[in-house]
Amino acid sequence: MSNDNWVCFECRYSKRQNKMRKDIPKCVFCKRELYNIGYKVKIPKKIDLKGWLNIKKTSFERDRKYLEQKIVQDVKRRHEIEKEIVRIGKLNDNKENRRKIND
Numbered sequence: 001m002s003n004d005n006w007v008c009f010e011c012r013y014s015k016r017q018n019k020m021r022k023d024i025p026k027c028v029f030c031k032r033e034l035y036n037i038g039y040k041v042k043i044p045k046k047i048d049l050k051g052w053l054n055i056k057k058t059s060f061e062r063d064r065k066y067l068e069q070k071i072v073q074d075v076k077r078r079h080e081i082e083k084e085i086v087r088i089g090k091l092n093d094n095k096e097n098r099r100k101i102n103d
């Protein structure tokens with residue numbers, strides 16, 4: 001069974017939860033939704049403020065990079081689909097033309 005670490009950066013609270021679960025766990029202190037930081041990141045001790053600041057920074061940075069890559073991939077995919085639509089449109093035009101010639 002694989003678990004992810006979920007954290008509240010403000011309360012410095014962490015909880016492990018199975019990856020397959022779809023619900024977002026909440027902080028027992030402030031009741032806000034916890035933030036998923038994956039399973040690799042080591043959770044700092046509660047008194048380690050620098051450690052918590054650090055995992056917050058690195059987690060946000062990692063997720064920002066991931067989202068940027070995803071946006072780039074989505075744009076590339078959209079361009080491919082648009083090209084395909086144009087190509088299919090041209091095929092249909094050719095069929096129409098052939099039909100006109102044959103009639």
Ligand SMILES: [Zn+2]
Pocket residue numbers: 008010011012013027028029030031032
């Ligand atoms: Zn909290």
